[in-house]
Amino acid sequence: MVMLNILSNARFQAGWKKLVMLSVWIICAPVLAVAQSDIPRLDITEGQIEPIPVAIADFTGPDGKPSAVGKQISQIISDDLVSSGLFRTIDSAAFIRPPESPKIRPDFANWAPLGAKGLLIGSAFEDSDGLLQIEFVLWDVVTQRNITEGSGTADKQGLRRIAHQIGDFVYEEFTGDMPYFDTQIVYVSEEGPQNRRIKRLAIMDQDGHNHRFLTTGADLVLTPRFSKTAMEVAYLNYFNDEPNVYLLDVASGRTERLGRFPGMTFAPRFAPDGNMLIMSLAKDGQTDIYEMDLRTQSRIRLTRSPSIDTSPSYSPDGLSIVFNSDRGGSQQLYIMNRQGKNVNRISYGDGRYATPVWSPRGDLIAFTKMYRGEFYIGVMNVDGSGERLLAKGFLVEAPTWAPNGRVLMYFKKQPVTDSGEGGETHLYRIDITGFNERRILTPADASDPAWSPLLQ
């Protein structure tokens, strides 16, 4: 039995009934050579991915009929599952007598012919205090067994989150992967002419809902990154024309400059343990990587070369750091240990490599590649082998991982004409198989996305 309670802001990960693991989604991702022809090709996993068919019944009210909030919840769950590219939902018009309550065992004779492998039944209604009371049961239609069930309470603001959490249970059960629907995106919202862009930090749910701005646009802001609790964001702020890394408390909106350095600090990222932050310091034409203790603001210098060393990203175990450097003459990717020692170059393909980001699973490095006038988003193994390019464009940049390490988000910018037309800048996400590239809708142009961990 899962207990969901959005009021207390707690996410329940354990204690739920798990009768059977239905199936494990295995993706075969053959490594395709990149440099066979002059023009790199995008690598899309061979073979057709067959989405898992699931039936999501409208959640019912006390009268056994679909309730308004119940329909909303079912829609959010369906949208999440379909957007992952790994599920397809069966049209509810084909449903024959869905159960009036999750307490009632479905008549599987009505569901098996629809081809559904999973069936989600739930109830959702407002109690006398105005709180949403939600229950659900996930059934395996093939074995006719109850896989997971749960219940929860939420106020109206919590409706979308609780729906995302139920979607996460379905995703996790049927794919065997960690879920990512109950997450947020922080990014830079862009407006105005190209040479005087107004940039604001904004935050939204991973599906684009609950959008709000975090800064006013008075100061140029860039490259926001979530802390491990998603409660804080580190970013570059040009306050007083002094570009520096700042910390923003998402709930209160309070900001704090992170230390005083004799130069520009930028490219921040939080360590997996949450108490340290890594960033670049540019001074006298040289950019090096520093690690800062967030409690004491004391700092340790990790690189000392006359080159540009930037865009550092920790491995999930916190023992290694991947970063971007031009120490070899052009922009390439390097890995060093947490102490800044044992530096090894890992990128050896054609072109220039930038913005390395370590997968939360630890197995892959996502990057931006520039080659022959085009930009690419790709992934490679930690030792640099197995490079695969997933997305391409005039300007594609800034990959960020979903917490389960199988979806990437990034932004694409279109070319601008001399008169300032064009330049549309949008967020996209893609499955690391190279399938299912989707645009994330935002109120204005959008860049520099950062995906949060699972919310707590």
Add this chain to the structure above:
Amino acid sequence: MLKRLFILCIGTVFLAACETASTTSVDSAGDASSSASASSTSSGTASSSSSSSTAAATEAETLSPEEILKKEFAKVGSTILFDYDSSALSDYAQRTLDRQAAFLKARPQTRVLMGGHADERGTREYNLALGERRASAARDYLVSKGISSERIRIISYGKERPAKVGSNEAAWRLNRRAETRLN
């Protein structure tokens, strides 16, 4: 290859200067982006000020000392350009910086903000570092010519503030720059 490109640049710069010669005052074949920005952003005011000498005289009376200083600095040339992914100072850039150094020597109270910029064909964080490297190179040159480093503050904008909007080689060339502003 690079050298030939550079010569090509100068050619177009002279062309641009010729086109605007009647409207901008002394911009002595100034550098590429100062003449480009004069023609693109402020050609209107420039032509009205030089259209009659009386208008110019009244304008001189109404200009604040800072505005006069800015006007004089514009003649020196505020911007130098760089090759792709480079912070090396060309001979041409050095001559512009020589004029800036002379200007600053003659006005010991004047401080400047040196802004380093990159074109859009790079990633954001690398370009921030590259902009800092360019601004530092320009600052170091001024210091080598006797200007105190105390008087020069540097800032990098990466690819955030293009001088010329557009996704083409001509715009990118003008955006790989260090721009000196009186502070």
